[in-house]
Amino acid sequence: MVNILDIRNKVAPSKTTRKISQITKIARHHSATTSGDYFAFWNNRWIGLGWGKGGYHEIILTDGTVQLCYDPIYPTNGIGNHNTNTYHICVVGNGAFTAAQERAFEERCLIAMQNFGLGVEDVLGHNEFSGTATSCPGINMDGVRKRLKALLVPNQVGGVTSNKIMWGKTELKPGQKGKITVLQDINVWEDSPHESGEIIHTRTLEKGGEYRVYNYREDHGGQYYLGAGEWVTKMPKHILYETPSKAMLAKLNSK
Structure with a gap:
């Protein structure tokens, strides 16, 4: 690679x-x-x-x-x-x-x-x-x-x-905690650069997409971190969150 x-x-x-x-x-x-x-x-x-x-x-x-x-x-x-x-x-x-x-x-x-x-x-x-x-x-x-x-x-x-470990449409990566599947279009947010605690809408994820999740925070109703400063709000009707199996994690850690 x-x-x-x-x-x-x-x-x-x-x-x-x-x-x-x-x-x-x-x-x-x-x-x-x-x-x-x-x-x-x-x-x-x-x-x-x-x-x-x-x-x-x-x-x-x-x-x-x-x-x-x-x-x-x-x-x-x-x-x-x-x-x-x-x-x-x-x-x-x-x-x-x-x-x-x-x-x-x-x-x-x-x-x-x-x-x-x-x-x-x-x-x-x-x-x-x-x-x-x-x-x-x-x-x-x-x-x-x-x-x-x-x-x-x-x-x-x-x-x-x-030696990629594919998980649905995406490759499982080191540091990844889970993934979301978009059930209905949903907004992506970034933190305001002015450290005001506000968030800014940057783009929209389309239904059917899969995205890696690297972290989670309780702010703004609970949000998943997609990397590159992007967050998606925890909305069960819009996204499905899943975690990788122990077998997949073991295979990833053995690479």
């Missing part, structure tokens, strides 16, 4: 949202630089363009580390006129990429395909989208798709057997 650096709470926030079902394409980009990360791109380019948010959901650094920048529900500024329906992954480089980066892209792309119900044919390079005129992503996408297709083997990602 690749190293994930979660910076979602440090990036310029997106003020728009979309439904996961709207995502129909995964785009590969390159940075057209030999180095850099989200913060370098933001300070040296994006902020100068007047952007209010970043360009990519994920950025793969030269050592293969993945910066997780935005959740899929937030469109980013990757490709004009195509952002509402696209999940953007950028590989740092200018037409030349490391083996670690390619391995990371394969793994992250296969996971995104699974999460959004997409196929290999839905993975496109920036320059394969209509209305674009660019050399990005600096690689032959036919070769990329060929590799992805070869890796579409049950229980394998990147050619290595996965």
Whole structure:
């Protein structure tokens, strides 16, 4: 598994949202630089363009580390006129990429395909989208798709057997206390940055979704913590809370 650096709470926030079902394409980009990360791109380019948010959901650094920048529900500024329906992954480089980066892209792309119900044919390079005129992503996408297709083997990602412990639609993670299944659409809240004790509505979870729970608090009628500063109120008619079995926890702890 690749190293994930979660910076979602440090990036310029997106003020728009979309439904996961709207995502129909995964785009590969390159940075057209030999180095850099989200913060370098933001300070040296994006902020100068007047952007209010970043360009990519994920950025793969030269050592293969993945910066997780935005959740899929937030469109980013990757490709004009195509952002509402696209999940953007950028590989740092200018037409030349490391083996670690390619391995990371394969793994992250296969996971995104699974999460959004997409196929290999839905993975496109920036320059394969209509209305674009660019050399990005600096690689032959036919070769990329060929590799992805070869890796579409049950229980394998990147050619290595996965040891994921799946619990319904989600993978059981260390530190996870349980999960919620959304029975009816429900609001997500974050604490006010002004330490007033108030909470702010940020988005809505749709019926049928499953989400990991990492903690619980009694505040505001009882709330489950989903990570990344997000809380969901304990409302039995809207969500079903479950805890993992002892057998699942034992398997997780033995990894």
